[in-house]
Amino acid sequence: MSFKIGWVGCGRHATQMLLPQLAPNNVTLAAVCDVNPLAAQAAATHYGVSAVYNDYRQLLEHPGLHAIGMAVGPELHQTIAIAALQRGLPVFIEKPPGGSAKAAREIAATAHRAGVPAYVGFMKRYSTGNKIAGNILRSGDFGPILGFQGNYLTAPGYFSGAVDYSSFYLHHCVHYMDLMPWLVGAEISDLQARAFEHQPGRLLAHLNMTFANGALGTLVMGTVQSRGTPMENITVMGDHQRIEVNNVINVAWHRDPPFKAEDDAARLDNSCDTLCWSPNFTAAANEDHKGYHALLRDVFRGMKGKSSQAPTIEDGAQAMLNLERMIVAIEQQLHNPSLSH
Structure with a gap:
């Protein structure tokens, strides 16, 4: 049916x-x-x-x-x-x-x-690079997650006339208020911000946070970049390894290889050298990497x-709660710049 x-x-x-x-x-x-x-x-x-x-x-x-x-x-x-x-x-x-x-x-x-x-x-959970990273992080091969770093920027196209960051927060920032805990495997337990409005509509915010599993996070968001350029990258850090996702499609899993310059038998080792993946856009396949x-x-x-x-919707409610905490932290900085000193 x-x-x-x-x-x-x-x-x-x-x-x-x-x-x-x-x-x-x-x-x-x-x-x-x-x-x-x-x-x-x-x-x-x-x-x-x-x-x-x-x-x-x-x-x-x-x-x-x-x-x-x-x-x-x-x-x-x-x-x-x-x-x-x-x-x-x-x-x-x-x-x-x-x-x-x-x-x-x-x-x-x-x-x-x-x-x-x-x-x-x-859908950020399902973007190809993030999906690959999530599967590695939950596979048991990565070990404890220690840290998250990310940049997720955009242009001031969410408003015209009077500056109002509401749509930027609700339609852009909310993605990472869901994605970060999903990748790290723990909710945000503490969140703080430094924010700078270089001119009306041009906002840059640096967020730092602690997750419930002890991992530390840093995220840069704002409206100071062009949507015509790649503006998204992620690093999830473990013990002697990290996963990097760039532009949601390029993935590198850096592990713990030995130095190779003085090793006459040096080669690439499947067990410890970096693994990389990028999509093949020349293939006749209808793939949606977003x-x-x-x-x-x-x-x-x-x-x-x-x-x-x-x-x-429970995930949505938690992401919205994270977003509201983020907005409060940013707005406090914008209205009280002395808090950053």
Whole structure:
């Protein structure tokens, strides 16, 4: 039987990154909805959908739906998710899962009462390089995780006119408030920040944190880089080894090799030398290294009652809590620069 989903939000991100993942996962897009009639109709035409709505409440009444997906704004994520869950429909919520940790917890409580799952679009867990790193870190071959270092920057494209960093926090920073604990294997127990606004809209923040397992973390985020250049790299450090992920696709696992210059028999040793991986973009393979395909494949497994590791609304609530702690630390620095001295 075909698994039918109704979708709310037909903007560029949904139509180009999320909706293309449905058909390969044997999911039928049965109905679409957007407050912009032109956007809704364009998505319907592109994906061959006849049911088009401009009000999410009408979409929820569409017969035969098995689940709801959405990519709208934070407040609507909460409203629509709760309405769908109360009807017994599993939901996929593109991040952020509401505008606050409280909102995400309310979604989680509704999902628990309804007995149906709610999943969140934290695709960074599924980006190819991060996925490889996560598998190594959990394999038992890496040993204790001692530290995390990362850079995740962007440009000030989240606002125009009056500077408001809310969207930057909610749509950009929230990713790492989920990804870091997932990679380190422990929640953030302490978080502090140094922040500098070189001019309105140009924010640079250095975060330092301690994780519940004792690992230390450093993360640089801000709106001072071009989106046209790679702006993301990660290092996870262990004892005499580390994993580096650059631009979500290049992975290096540095271990503990001996010096080779004075060894006449020197060679590359599978047991201790660095392992590297990069994708082959010349191959005729439809690979999504950003992670949307793998994420939604796991989401649909869960929606269909199968085993799934997809990020849940509980994960979303924790990430939002981490984000709020980060925002408080940054805003304190912006309004009280003397705290950094």
